Amino acid sequence: xxxxxxxxxxxxxxxxxxxxxxxxxxxxxxxxxxxxxxxxxxxxxxxxxxxxxxxxxxxxxxxxxxxxxxxxxxxxxxxxxxxxxxxxxxxxxxxxxxxxxxxxxxxxxxxxxxxxxxxxxxxxxxxxxxxxxxxxxxxxxxxxxxxxxxxxxxxxxxxxxxxxxxxxxxxxxxxxxxxxxxxxxxxxxxxxxxxxxxxxxxxxxxxxxxxxxxxxxxxxxxxxxxxxxxxxxxxxxxxxxxxxxxxxxxxxxxxxxxxxxxxxxxxxxxxxxxxxxxxxxxxxxxxxxxxxxxxxxxxxxxxxxxxxxxxxxxxxxxxxxxxxxxxxxxxxxxx
Amino acid sequence: xxxxxxxxxxxxxxxxxxxxxxxxxxxxxxxxxxxxxxxxxxxxxxxxxxxxxxxxxxxxxxxxxxxxxxxxxxxxxxxxxxxxxxxxxxxxxxxxxxxxxxxxxxxxxxxxxxxxxxxxxxxxxxxxxxxxxxxxxxxxxxxxxxxxxxxxxxxxxxxxxxxxxxxxxxxxxxxxxxxxxxxxxxxxxxxxxxxxxxxxxxxxxxxxxxxxxxxxxxxxxxxxxxxxxxxxxxxxxxxxxxxxxxxxxxxxxxxxxxxxxxxxxxxxxxxxxxxxxxxxxxxxxxxxxxxxxxxxxxxxxxxxxxxxxxxxxxxxxxxxxxxxxxxxxxxxxxxxxxxxxxxxxxxxxxxxxxxxxxxxxxxxxx
Numbered sequence: 001x002x003x004x005x006x007x008x009x010x011x012x013x014x015x016x017x018x019x020x021x022x023x024x025x026x027x028x029x030x031x032x033x034x035x036x037x038x039x040x041x042x043x044x045x046x047x048x049x050x051x052x053x054x055x056x057x058x059x060x061x062x063x064x065x066x067x068x069x070x071x072x073x074x075x076x077x078x079x080x081x082x083x084x085x086x087x088x089x090x091x092x093x094x095x096x097x098x099x100x101x102x103x104x105x106x107x108x109x110x111x112x113x114x115x116x117x118x119x120x121x122x123x124x125x126x127x128x129x130x131x132x133x134x135x136x137x138x139x140x141x142x143x144x145x146x147x148x149x150x151x152x153x154x155x156x157x158x159x160x161x162x163x164x165x166x167x168x169x170x171x172x173x174x175x176x177x178x179x180x181x182x183x184x185x186x187x188x189x190x191x192x193x194x195x196x197x198x199x200x201x202x203x204x205x206x207x208x209x210x211x212x213x214x215x216x217x218x219x220x221x222x223x224x225x226x227x228x229x230x231x232x233x234x235x236x237x238x239x240x241x242x243x244x245x246x247x248x249x250x251x252x253x254x255x256x257x258x259x260x261x262x263x264x265x266x267x268x269x270x271x272x273x274x275x276x277x278x279x280x281x282x283x284x285x286x287x288x289x290x291x292x293x294x295x296x297x298x299x300x301x302x303x304x305x306x307x308x309x310x311x312x313x314x315x316x317x318x319x320x321x322x323x324x325x326x327x328x329x330x331x332x333x334x335x
Numbered sequence: 336x337x338x339x340x341x342x343x344x345x346x347x348x349x350x351x352x353x354x355x356x357x358x359x360x361x362x363x364x365x366x367x368x369x370x371x372x373x374x375x376x377x378x379x380x381x382x383x384x385x386x387x388x389x390x391x392x393x394x395x396x397x398x399x400x401x402x403x404x405x406x407x408x409x410x411x412x413x414x415x416x417x418x419x420x421x422x423x424x425x426x427x428x429x430x431x432x433x434x435x436x437x438x439x440x441x442x443x444x445x446x447x448x449x450x451x452x453x454x455x456x457x458x459x460x461x462x463x464x465x466x467x468x469x470x471x472x473x474x475x476x477x478x479x480x481x482x483x484x485x486x487x488x489x490x491x492x493x494x495x496x497x498x499x500x501x502x503x504x505x506x507x508x509x510x511x512x513x514x515x516x517x518x519x520x521x522x523x524x525x526x527x528x529x530x531x532x533x534x535x536x537x538x539x540x541x542x543x544x545x546x547x548x549x550x551x552x553x554x555x556x557x558x559x560x561x562x563x564x565x566x567x568x569x570x571x572x573x574x575x576x577x578x579x580x581x582x583x584x585x586x587x588x589x590x591x592x593x594x595x596x597x598x599x600x601x602x603x604x605x606x607x608x609x610x611x612x613x614x615x616x617x618x619x620x621x622x623x624x625x626x627x628x629x630x631x632x633x634x635x636x637x638x639x640x641x642x643x644x645x646x647x648x649x650x651x652x653x654x655x656x657x658x659x660x661x662x663x664x665x666x667x668x669x670x671x672x673x674x675x676x677x678x679x680x681x682x683x684x685x686x687x688x689x690x691x692x693x694x695x696x697x698x699x700x701x
Binding site: 245261313314315316317318319320321322324 | 347348349352353356382383384385386387388389562563566688696697698699
């Protein structure tokens with residue numbers, strides 16, 4: 001095996017077979033994938049199916065707390081989880097740049113393997129392409145994921161009504177700040193880890209346990225909680241009123257935001273969910289979230305209020321202001 | 336970091352904010368008191384804190400000209416584009432400048448058709464860029480006030496010492512007290528107190544506002560950028576007004592001093608000389624600009640390439656000029672939120688993250 005990816009690794013010949021047999025198979029070893037057929041045979045799946053797809057281009061591919069492989073699995077699992085579905089199988093498309101160190105690929109594959117194991121999802125099929133040097137950026141991963149819905153639960157934005165509460169499962173902005181710090185061009189050091197984590201184990205048990213109480217869930221990735229809540233408010237035609245004092249942000253993340261002028265509301269998360277729940281169940285749901293390692297910092301951050309659709313925030317100074325979509329200056333490629 | 340954030344939290348305490356708002360409402364008269372926050376960072380902090388509606392009826396906060404991107408004339412953008420497209424230089428800029436409209440285009444639009452612009456976080460990064468690309472001419476777009484001037488001056492001196500001959504600066508550096516004088520003298524604006532910038536004052540010292548306070552009889556308070564800084568600053572302005580005095584007071588005494596940062600001032604004096612300069616929407620203000628001194632002429636892009644920044648008053652429906660002077664609120668401009676939105680800005684006040692119109696648009700809808 002060569003220590004770098006060559007164009008011939010993607011050409012379908014012997015080197016491609018070598019790459020699959022000697023590298024990829026070492027990380028992804030399961031009965032569905034291992035025959036390396038043209039499709040993974042999943043057999044009969046009971047229940048309602050959810051289906052999602054995503055692409056991962058984060059730079060750098062390794063950052064404190066995670067890597068592009070773990071991100072690809074968690075992003076796929078979480079997109080299904082917030083729709084009430086448990087991920088059962090996913091694909092792994094690798095787009096590699098000629099010259100990529102094999103070690104980099106292996107670290108990404110290890111990240112995928114570990115996250116898939118944690119989430120209980122089978123990597124059922126895959127594809128590898130190699131692009132010429134300069135035509136890619138090291139490694140890109142694309143995925144598709146299939147999940148089975150929790151019985152009887154569907155996202156229900158129309159059910160959202162004044163008095164409902166807005167919950168977040170933990171602190172905001174950890175992922176984006178960790179990635180920014182990992183970039184060499186910002187001379188800032190802070191002990192921030194990405195929050196990248198699979199949320200199915202945190203979220204899905206809530207649905208039967210608090211039947212009829214969880215109305216809508218989203219994972220606030222790109223654009224952060226600010227953008228996600230605006231989208232949720234539009235979908236529900238509802239008015240959200242946040243309480244600035246209750247927004248959970250780690251001290252270290254706040255410090256970086258103060259220096260660089262970022263608003264944690266608009267920073268990406270990869271291991272958090274925002275939930276709209278019935279007001280009478282909010283405290284019990286927060287308590288349940290806090291029992292799980294990925295939900296320890298869960299908080300009620302606001303409520304659904306009467307009035308025109310949109311997102312508003314009660315500020316620390318006691319005023320109220322709009323929380324709108326950001327324009328432009330989003331930093332590129334954080335997921 | 337932990338202690339640092341605790342320190343910041345002290346300036347965001349909700350109970351103290353409530354007490355200050357009540358005091359301001361008691362101290363204000365029947366008609367709203369017209370105060371101006373000069374600095375764009377204050378404008379954003381006031382909008383983000385939701386402070387304006389808290390004070391409505393008691394205090395009208397007018398937004399001043401202290402957003403460097405907003406007051407940069409379109410002739411400057413045109414000159415920058417010409418440097419890139421006609422002289423083939425590599426431009427280095429703060430990100431905020433990219434979407435600022437020139438006469439017919441912006442750096443962002445030109446970038447889409449091949450203009451080379453690199454976004455940098457500090458002027459020194461542009462020197463590093465020039466040193467790393469010796470076969471290219473690099474021009475830094477030096478836009479800012481007294482806060483940025485020492486960093487730009489430092490970059491020029493660094494390039495001079497290190498012999499980085501392919502680096503130069505297209506300077507559009509301005510000074511705040513001169514602009515405040517023009518607004519203070521304008522009978523249409525009717526300012527009853529200036530909330531003076533925090534960071535600028537750290538460099539120039541709070542004494543720099545004494546001529547404004549004394550000559551025009553307008554109270555001045557230097558205030559920090561946290562919500563309580565701003566509320567306390569407003570409260571101090573009202574007290575001066577009620578006592579019938581006009582002096583310079585310093586709410587931001589934890590950082591700013593009467594005489595400022597002498598080293599930074601020396602650096603500015605070494606690299607720059609005062610000049611008359613045009614402010615978008617306001618006009619030419621005598622002595623309000625800083626041009627690069629002759630001994631550093633080889634780092635002055637205007638001279639090096641013979642591409643002058645031409646100032647002409649624009650005649651458009653855009654009322655940024657009146658917004659920058661505090662004559663109207665952003666929402667009173669006919670283009671606001673219609674032909675002029677952050678995604679597709681018409682005027683500069685909608686472009687910059689510190690622009691009044693952008694702050695009103697982003698945080699204002701209630």
